[in-house]
Amino acid sequence: MLKGWQTVTHTKLSGMSKKIIVTGTSRGIGLQLAQQLVQEGHQVLALSRNEDSVKALNSDLISSFSFDITQSADLKKVEAFVEENWSEVDILIHNAGALVNKPFSDLSAADFQTVYDVNVFGVASLTQTVLPFMNAGAHVVTVSSMGGIQGSMKFPGLAAYSSSKGAVITLSELLAEEYKEQQIAFNVLALGAVQTEMLEEAFPGYKAPVSAKGMATYIADFALTGNKFYNGKVLQVSASTP
Template sequence: MKNIIVTGTSRGIGYELALLFANAGHQVLALSRKTPAALMEHKNISCLSVDLSNEADLDSVTDFLASSWKIVDAVVHNAGSLLLKPFAETTQEDFESVYKVNVFGVANLTRVCLPYLQKGSHVVTISSMGGIQGSLKFAGLAAYSSSKGAVITLSELLAEEYKERGISFNVLALGSVQTEMLQEAFPGYQAPISAGGMATYIFDFTLTGNKYYNGKVLQVSSTNP
């Protein structure tokens, strides 16, 4: 049994992932602004209402870890903010809003968890093919894709900085997945894989990927995007 933190659990991949871990017998700390009843009612899931764009919200995570778990075996940084907007109309405020969730939220939550991570712990950051250098890019995603590139570099750096402690940091750069967030940004687009299907892949990688990888970026995409 492992103690696993998952962000962005109100819907989509994060929701499915939290249930997969919990149903497999692991203890899950589910972090999202909204908390689905199905997660709140599960005996293996603890839910906290957290806005990752607000650093002060993470105080509740600090309190929970200090009083309850003491150890964190894995963190899945799944929460994301997507903005589809022409670059000429994308303001600094727009960029900051996206980066607060996709970059600063990842950095701040990782910092909160560091005292509780131990040898063998695995931190998995969900990025995007849009953040991979040389991959196909899509107009209107300047803030989103650049933020997803930033967390790749952050993860590579943390893998180096904490390798002596035996903590692994890896990134999964996903292609398109059929989620509510994708539908809101690209109405009518049909992705080749469901949220549940991708959650199954992330579930397995979180539990075993650190045996084979550290500081790596795996491209998880069968299509373009």
């Protein structure tokens, strides 16, 4: 057994219980997602660089360890965990994200690299890690942004962030086609503004119309049921345009 994650005492679960991986669970939507999914009786592997918030939930259904999506060694931790504890994964939710708010003229190559390492390359690498454990009926959900569809119409300064969110939309569409014979679904939720810590840090004082908890409820339901109706699709989850 690898060290570094919480020991899970598996309770007797209903046949509807799913094995779900969620990234970016230290705060905001990801933390709310983890909490809601375990309250519904699902087993969750919660992945973030800081696992303190997840541990504070004190649930036997949550497993966690410190995880950096850009590090190959941490991807191997995920592989080892699934092999030793679950053997399969039903749902993968890509929620982790990196954001740099700068005018395009001020963005450096390092800024772009930082954002793309998490939002694009990390998503691709974790998907490659988890796919061998997914069977027919599995669902990969990627949290993107309306900025990935419309550009930063509402929030200037997000050239790196929004372009990366556009890239994962195309990636998911391609994977849906590539894995349709295996009946593994890939869908994207392009979110509008949500009141999270990341939004507050990037745009202090802006008040979004949707709470992290409210959006987490929507994403959880979609992750559990959306693959029955959608594959290779991008759903715009926003009450306003832009």
